[in-house]
Amino acid sequence: xxxxxxxxxxxxxxLFILAMSLFYEWVDRKLYARLQNRVGPHLAxxxxxxxxxxxxxxxxxxxxxxxxxxxxxLFTFTPIIAPTLILFGCMFLPIAGPSGIISINGDxxxxxxxMSLFTVIIYLAGEGSNNRLASIGATRxxxxxxxxxxxxxxxxxxxxxxxxxxxxxxxxxxQTSYGSWIIAGPQIIGFAIFIVTAxxxxxxxxxxxxxxxxxxxxGWSVEYGGRRLALFRLSRDLELFLLSGLGATVFLGGPSGPxxxxxxxxxxxxxxxxxxxxxxxxxxxxxxxxxxxxIDQVLSFSWRYLMPLAILLVIxxxxxx
Amino acid sequence: xxxxxxxxAEALRNLIKKRAxxxxxxxxxxxxxxxxxxxxKIEFDRPKCIGCQMCFRVxxxxxIEIIEDERGKRPIFLIYRCIYCGQCAEVCPxxxxxxxxxxxxxxxxxxxxxxx
Amino acid sequence: MSFEIPIGPxxxxxVEPLMLKLKVEGELxxxxxxxxxxxxxxxxxxxxxxxxxxxxxxxxxxxxxxNCAHSLCYCLxxxxxxxxxxxxxxxxxxxxxxELSRVHSHLLWLGHYFHTLGFETLFMYFWRDRxxxxxxxxxxxxxxxxxxxxxxGGVRRDITPEIDSKLRRMIEHLRERMKYYEAAIRxxxxxxxxxxxxxxxxxxDAIRLGTVGPHLRASGVKHDVRLDDPYSGHxxxxxxxxxxxxxxxxxxxxxxxxxxxxxxxxxxxxxxxxPSGEYRLKMPPFFKAPVGESLSRVEAPRGELIHYSxxxxxxxxxxxxxxxxxxxxxxxxxxxxxxxxxxxVYIADVPAILGGIDPCICCTARVIITDEGKKTRxxxxxxxxxxxxxxxxxxx
Ligand code: SF4
Ligand code: SF4
Numbered sequence: 001x002x003x004x005x006x007x008x009x010x011x012x013x014x015l016f017i018l019a020m021s022l023f024y025e026w027v028d029r030k031l032y033a034r035l036q037n038r039v040g041p042h043l044a045x046x047x048x049x050x051x052x053x054x055x056x057x058x059x060x061x062x063x064x065x066x067x068x069x070x071x072x073x074l075f076t077f078t079p080i081i082a083p084t085l086i087l088f089g090c091m092f093l094p095i096a097g098p099s100g101i102i103s104i105n106g107d108x109x110x111x112x113x114x115m116s117l118f119t120v121i122i123y124l125a126g127e128g129s130n131n132r133l134a135s136i137g138a139t140r141x142x143x144x145x146x147x148x149x150x151x152x153x154x155x156x157x158x159x160x161x162x163x164x165x166x167x168x169x170x171x172x173x174x175q176t177s178y179g180s181w182i183i184a185g186p187q188i189i190g191f192a193i194f195i196v197t198a199x200x201x202x203x204x205x206x207x208x209x210x211x212x213x214x215x216x217x218x219g220w221s222v223e224y225g226g227r228r229l230a231l232f233r234l235s236r237d238l239e240l241f242l243l244s245g246l247g248a249t250v251f252l253g254g255p256s257g258p259x260x261x262x263x264x265x266x267x268x269x270x271x272x273x274x275x276x277x278x279x280x281x282x283x284x285x286x287x288x289x290x291x292x293x294x295i296d297q298v299l300s301f302s303w304r305y306l307m308p309l310a311i312l313l314v315i316x317x318x319x320x321x
Numbered sequence: 322x323x324x325x326x327x328x329x330a331e332a333l334r335n336l337i338k339k340r341a342x343x344x345x346x347x348x349x350x351x352x353x354x355x356x357x358x359x360x361x362k363i364e365f366d367r368p369k370c371i372g373c374q375m376c377f378r379v380x381x382x383x384x385i386e387i388i389e390d391e392r393g394k395r396p397i398f399l400i401y402r403c404i405y406c407g408q409c410a411e412v413c414p415x416x417x418x419x420x421x422x423x424x425x426x427x428x429x430x431x432x433x434x435x436x437x
Numbered sequence: 438m439s440f441e442i443p444i445g446p447x448x449x450x451x452v453e454p455l456m457l458k459l460k461v462e463g464e465l466x467x468x469x470x471x472x473x474x475x476x477x478x479x480x481x482x483x484x485x486x487x488x489x490x491x492x493x494x495x496x497x498x499x500x501x502x503x504n505c506a507h508s509l510c511y512c513l514x515x516x517x518x519x520x521x522x523x524x525x526x527x528x529x530x531x532x533x534x535x536e537l538s539r540v541h542s543h544l545l546w547l548g549h550y551f552h553t554l555g556f557e558t559l560f561m562y563f564w565r566d567r568x569x570x571x572x573x574x575x576x577x578x579x580x581x582x583x584x585x586x587x588x589x590g591g592v593r594r595d596i597t598p599e600i601d602s603k604l605r606r607m608i609e610h611l612r613e614r615m616k617y618y619e620a621a622i623r624x625x626x627x628x629x630x631x632x633x634x635x636x637x638x639x640x641x642d643a644i645r646l647g648t649v650g651p652h653l654r655a656s657g658v659k660h661d662v663r664l665d666d667p668y669s670g671h672x673x674x675x676x677x678x679x680x681x682x683x684x685x686x687x688x689x690x691x692x693x694x695x696x697x698x699x700x701x702x703x704x705x706x707x708x709x710x711x712p713s714g715e716y717r718l719k720m721p722p723f724f725k726a727p728v729g730e731s732l733s734r735v736e737a738p739r740g741e742l743i744h745y746s747x748x749x750x751x752x753x754x755x756x757x758x759x760x761x762x763x764x765x766x767x768x769x770x771x772x773x774x775x776x777x778x779x780x781x782v783y784i785a786d787v788p789a790i791l792g793g794i795d796p797c798i799c800c801t802a803r804v805i806i807t808d809e810g811k812k813t814r815x816x817x818x819x820x821x822x823x824x825x826x827x828x829x830x831x832x833x
Binding site for chain 3: 323324325326327328331332341355356358359360375378379380381382404405406407408411412420
């Protein structure tokens, strides 16, 4: 029992996931800066590795302002629910072994549902702050969801179909027993669709439309400051961890790899992190080389290109499997 | 020709390039190169000044005040008003004024920003 | 359902205070109201209180980025008033610095423009390469931004062989870079989607609304003060006026990129053909100008810049008037931002359209009368103001 609690709270549970997500933010920022020929974070810790933590602490210590017009309930609870939701999702990731802390049949579906729910939370957060710019941002977030959600789901499900399992554990074990990753073969298309749509899920360039700074200031998050903003930022980091972990699990074999007796949890963790950092690097490069799209362009792009591609992928997967 | 992600190669090349920025206020202050002829904080050579007050009259920012000391009339320069135009250095008949290379003119008290 | 959203007076896309009140239906903009009166600095009045040589340094600070254009325009104006002309070498040196500052301004704009479109990486690259130009400006004039290079009757400093060779190296480097960027912008679909067909302004509208500079040239109108009214040896220096007839934001980007190439060529030509001789007329620190008036025009990076002065024979101008290019261009922004027919403008296009004119808001102010009791605001037109002044016996 005590081991289970420690597992949930410390390794590979909440504390480890939080620390890793802050580390992923650092990787993202540093790499992004280097791609742009800048330094990136460099002050806190060696190579600025503690910068995300420093930012978080700084935000937490700021004054907490609730706008008079805001919906008090939504304004209080959405910042709490957002990171909780994603943290819960991260518990499904098989980090230190072939199965996550929670592993049930069909947890892939739960994860997909959680991610959509997160967008709904964002919508509520935007509308709840009762600001015109925020409500435009919230509307954009909801509109964008219509565009990317189906291709994202299809891409992940095709991975699941080729592994013949809907649970992450099953997917990982299938890849171990085949001896090859799912990405080898037609699922490379699925991986590409996943990368693009995950970018939209995380609201990063070129899909950072809901919080476009230059258009609608900060979109749905414009009214949030201090610790509420810190919580939203944390949930963004967690999402980065979740999605790069998910990509690594479904397409790159997750924590599987050559093992040595007695060191399994350690090696599993190493493999998982190495693979998900690869996905993260792809995310970062992707964000560095595009301009932000317009909301109508996103919708037409995803319905004109992503959807047919995803459906084609379903057909191919069905034929191959 | 449309090619999504055209700058991909350039971005990757930047990974191995030296960064273009300087960690200026923290480290690498020595990397800041100022050219000769840079117009920075005023340097005043008291013995050369003959007290003609030309600098006072041309200064567009009223950054020069004339006071009297033991050797007669002389200017003091209020750097917090100076716009580094270099007019005073140009008109001074004895070249008592030069614009130096100090550009970090921040101080807590006004008096620290007066060149005497 | 339509509601109003404010862009400004403080907004991430422009550091200067400008207020756009957008009336939107969903993402679509149906109406727009522009308010530019947040920054009235009284520079024109202040210029009347300074002697001619002192005023130069104030005129230069009307705008930081196009300071070369402002100081050049001021110098030309006063020289015209005095009936003098700068020596030929000074004219060429002025062209070099003016074109350098045009290059730096265009690079700044390009970077900032892509930043407003969410393309941070290109923004960083452009500003990195702009740094080379800034270094050259610093080397030539003694400061990065406020150059204080042009003075009445010539320029402050001469060029040395060292500067000459560094300039040439910079030109080579920048040409390479600009070629790369041009190709990048031409082929990046995510950028083209945000630029093409956005902010359409037909040539006849552009002329009717009085737009100037690259903004006008992107609508296919060949207008450039350097060509129409050469003011500093431009009749000897060959250059092309870049025009694009796409009439949209894409054209605006491409015109500016083309102009960077032209400016680099002009600098190279001026370096090759630099006349020898004096670079500065001897001028006393104080002088009186003869009674009269004079008007000078300069092609600033943002468009046609006009300075106008009246002298009553004293050491100070009696009246000084500045017309900045942004003021001329702002009228067209209102026209471009309104959706009509199948021309649709989205909120996401606002930064692209507003940024497209290269706005520089300082000194673009109008008088607004705010009636505290009635809580109303109304714009006072020039004629009203004139009448008001006449009634109270104030000379305009
Ligand atoms: S540099 Fe210009 S502003 Fe500064 S003291 Fe001299 S004349 Fe005045
Ligand atoms: S112009 Fe030169 S000599 Fe005359 S008062 Fe100023 S510093 Fe002294």
